[in-house]
Amino acid sequence: MIYTVTLNPSVDYVVQVDDFQLGTLNRTRRNEVYPGGKGINVSRVLNRLSIPSTALGFIGGFTGQYIETILQKEGVRTDFVTTDGLTRINIKLKSEKETEINGEGMEIPSEKVDAFFQKIDKLQRDDLLVIAGSAPRSLPKDLYEKVAELARKKGVKLVVDVSGSPLSQLVTYSPFFMKPNHHELGELFQREITNVAEAVHCGQQLIEQGVEHLVISMAEQGALYLNREGVWKATVPKGTVKNSVGAGDSLVAGFIGTLAKTNDVMAAFRFGVASGSATAFSEDLCKREDVEALLPEVQIAKL
Ligand SMILES: Nc1ncnc2c1ncn2[C@@H]1O[C@H](COP(=O)(O)OP(=O)(O)O)[C@@H](O)[C@H]1O
Numbered sequence: 074m075i076y077t078v079t080l081n082p083s084v085d086y087v088v089q090v091d092d093f094q095l096g097t098l099n100r101t102r103r104n105e106v107y108p109g110g111k112g113i114n115v116s117r118v119l120n121r122l123s124i125p126s127t128a129l130g131f132i133g134g135f136t137g138q139y140i141e142t143i144l145q146k147e148g149v150r151t152d153f154v155t156t157d158g159l160t161r162i163n164i165k166l167k168s169e170k171e172t173e174i175n176g177e178g179m180e181i182p183s184e185k186v187d188a189f190f191q192k193i194d195k196l197q198r199d200d201l202l203v204i205a206g207s208a209p210r211s212l213p214k215d216l217y218e219k220v221a222e223l224a225r226k227k228g229v230k231l232v233v234d235v236s237g238s239p240l241s242q243l244v245t246y247s248p249f250f251m252k253p254n255h256h257e258l259g260e261l262f263q264r265e266i267t268n269v270a271e272a273v274h275c276g277q278q279l280i281e282q283g284v285e286h287l288v289i290s291m292a293e294q295g296a297l298y299l300n301r302e303g304v305w306k307a308t309v310p311k312g313t314v315k316n317s318v319g320a321g322d323s324l325v326a327g328f329i330g331t332l333a334k335t336n337d338v339m340a341a342f343r344f345g346v347a348s349g350s351a352t353a354f355s356e357d358l359c360k361r362e363d364v365e366a367l368l369p370e371v372q373i374a375k376l
Pocket residue numbers: 253254255290291292293295296309310311312314317319320321322324345346347348349350351353
């Protein structure tokens with residue numbers, strides 16, 4: 074079974090403003106609302122690929138209720154801990170450029186954290202636990218490590234899609250799968266990654282440290298897959314980007330979902346990349362038919 078953890082879910086408020094100007098009244102041309110947060114996006118995409126998962130994490134208030142309602146309507150299983158706070162609203166402003174404002178998240182009291190750990194404690198050997206996105210500032214700094222520690226004790230496989238210091242903490246738990254983008258990878262190694270050779274160099278160190286499957290995504294510039302046997306590069310399909318929010322999460326879902334179904338790593342890599350691009354070319358997250366249509370455009374070569 075696949076479980077996703079979103080410690081800091083969000084309602085994503087996507088607004089299109091033509092010629093956005095700071096410091097004045099702007100009016101939207103279009104606005105949409107989606108359930109968001111990285112683990113939640115992974116669960117929603119897995120569901121569209123007919124792969125069941127359970128979404129875990131913390132929700133609160135009318136925004137949290139909205140997320141749970143939409144997920145359940147779509148058929149995603151949920152087992153959130155409900156708090157008295159209010160799930161954040163993240164602003165995704167589309168104008169000449171894409172601007173994001175992500176909230177810091179709500180206060181989560183310690184008894185709610187205990188309730189969350191009780192849920193993690195029910196996972197079984199060989200379950201996949203996807204840890205994705207930021208944690209609300211109120212949570213202890215080592216919370217992700219504690220989740221990873223418990224997962225390791227129970228023989229649960231870790232999938233990691235986080236950035237900043239949680240990434241450097243979780244990499245030491247030999248994740249089954251990790252998907253940093255090249256900026257996150259650069260941050261981890263405290264250097265700028267400007268080309269494939271540099272990304273491969275850093276990626277290989279992660280494989281040596283015990284990461285089993287690694288995808289380094291580089292938006293429209295392609296993606297790399299690394300394991301103990303080698304390095305592969307995929308081209309990404311060309312198209313018009315409508316909303317790249319959730320593209321990375323879609324790659325994660327496409328990869329782990331296909332790997333769970335077929336045990337074929339290259340099929341998983343191809344499907345993951347096509348899922349990321351299908352999301353970038355859609356308003357919301359990708360649909361299965363859009364992903365399948367892009368598969369022939371993903372060319373994979375061994376480096
Ligand atoms: N402009 C784009 N054109 C085509 N595919 C894209 C584009 N941006 C993102 N993608 C797809 O989404 C995947 C993840 O995007 P990326 O921006 O690297 O990750 P993240 O969303 O985690 O920052 C890419 O590997 C690619 O498949």
